[in-house]
Amino acid sequence: MLALITALPSEARPLIDTLRLKRIIPESPFAVYRGDDVFLIVSGIGAVASACAVGFLRGQMDAPAAWLNVGIAGHANLAVGEAMLANKITAAAGGRNWYPPRVFPWAGHDGALVTVPQPRAAYAAGEAYDMEAAGFYPAACRFADAELVQCLKIISDGPLSPMSGLDRTKVAGLVHARMETVLQLAGILQSLCAERVYDSPGGALYEKISRQARFSETQKQQLKNRLRRLALLVPRADDDAMTALAGAQSAAQILRRLEARLNAASRDLGHG
Amino acid sequence: MVDLIYREAALRGDARAESVLRRFPKASVVECGRYGEVFNPKAQNFRLQKKRPALILARKHRRRMLPAPPGYGIGGAHNYYFSHMLNCVYDCRYCFLQGMFRSANYVLFVNFESFQRDMDELLARHAGEPVWFFSGYDCDSLALDGMSGFADAFLPFFAGRPRAFLELRTKSTQVSALLRRAALPNVVTAFSFTPEEISRTLERGVPSIAKRIKAAARLQQNGWPVALRFDPLMDSADFCGQYARLFDAVFAALDAGALHSVSLGAFRMPRNFYKNIARLYPGEKLFARAYAAAGGVTVYPPQTERAMVDFCAEKIRRHIPARKFFHNSAPAHAPGV
Structure with missing residues (x-):
């Protein structure tokens, strides 16, 4: 623009x-x-x-x-x-x-x-x-x-x-x-x-997950951020995320699961 | 290389500033008050500026010599760092400068004599004792030496002060100013390395490892003290293989017995710098992975860091004695980028 x-x-x-x-x-x-x-x-x-x-x-x-x-x-x-x-x-x-x-x-x-x-x-x-x-x-x-x-x-x-x-x-x-x-x-x-314009709009997966639970504005940013990071770390991040989030109910639970998945993906990437 | 130069108005007629300007006859020269007018404003984007940095010619008026952080140093009791330049010609994605400064423009402080006067004062304060001066904290010591004339100005100074030790920290191969002179035992050129695979991915514009090893070897052959810095250590899936190959290459080409020192330190960065950089590069895998926090510093998870450091330390100690090996855990900046 x-x-x-x-x-x-x-x-x-x-x-x-x-x-x-x-x-x-x-x-x-x-x-x-x-x-x-x-x-x-x-x-x-x-x-x-x-x-x-x-x-x-x-x-x-x-x-x-x-x-x-x-x-x-x-x-x-x-x-x-x-x-x-x-x-x-x-x-x-x-x-x-x-x-x-x-x-x-x-x-x-x-x-x-x-x-x-x-x-x-x-x-x-x-x-x-x-x-x-x-x-x-x-x-x-x-x-x-x-x-x-x-x-x-x-x-x-x-x-x-x-x-x-x-x-x-x-x-x-x-x-x-x-x-x-x-x-x-x-x-x-x-x-x-x-x-x-670096901030990704979130994509279809973000739209889908953000409708699954009630997210505050801060949590929406956290969700967007964690999905973006996951997409950089793992192949087929959409499937990966949906598997990790299976059964998750609340926004907080979804965010915790994604954080755990990011931690695991990070360990897979490196020495530790 | 540089087509826009800002010059502090007070430097009109300054011999060193004029000499730099003559190197860029086609550049536009813009007069400013203090360099901070150009360098510090908010709303600047480091990443965009890195595309085409301008040069700022300035004087450093205060805080020229700063005490090195605890845990930083190579065995000396009195350690100070200084920056004759701000920012670096290279573009290393892990470099803390991206998160510390708002501007990617190069600042060259041309009042070298003021730096030297401060060094003399510190030498007098620590009478009879060695004092270390670390350059290359907020810049690469030698990468722009052809333009700055830093080595030509400081080597004679250190030649006359055997108690003063200078570390030049670099990823460059710009060692001609040293090779033109007789070697000085109190000037150590410390070359920074990461494995080839990491360098290709994360260090844009940095000379190849082979070229840097060659430059280090030439210095050694001419009697100059050379040091090695494996800092920051960067994690990867093939961490052990990559670092083992790097150590093999470096120690095969250099005289390990003649090395001044070898140090290492895992990737670490003040949390606010890290957040700034991660915002600048949201598509960068390096900033997508999970890190730990330790006292306001972003670090690898402790067990990862320990494994990395232990592996490298064990490999390095095969080549050099323990007294020459240093684990740099300084929690603030990762110097030498």
């Missing part, structure tokens, strides 16, 4: 069109779109809006996601139209820093991104400026591993191209022109996210 977040509708439009996203939840504080394995939310401008949008969108999703903030930014050195992956995010207000871990190869530009509370026309060398990342990043890290949270900025303005020249069409055009980069990064993050 991928969660895309943009500040402006014009930043979102090329993504919506390319990914064929459909608007969902008509009456909501944010415009939310959905496609196959992709959500997109338009947060509005500013770090607080971005953080709020992350929380709102997570509430709409039923599975863990990778999070990608796509938007425009100013930069002193990079040419307008270049894409830059943030390797450091600084909140200009407060000075706090974050460092999105990068666990994939990246041949494009990367650099420091400063989130400012107001648009600014002064550009320090080597830094990009936006108004959302410092809200988006820590909020998204509440819901996903930091490796799955990234900010990709398309340079829209700089000392020679003031932001006063920007309009909705130009912003959409900038994002559209970098769609290949966006999709490439999105694909990487989706793969990582798919890899990250």
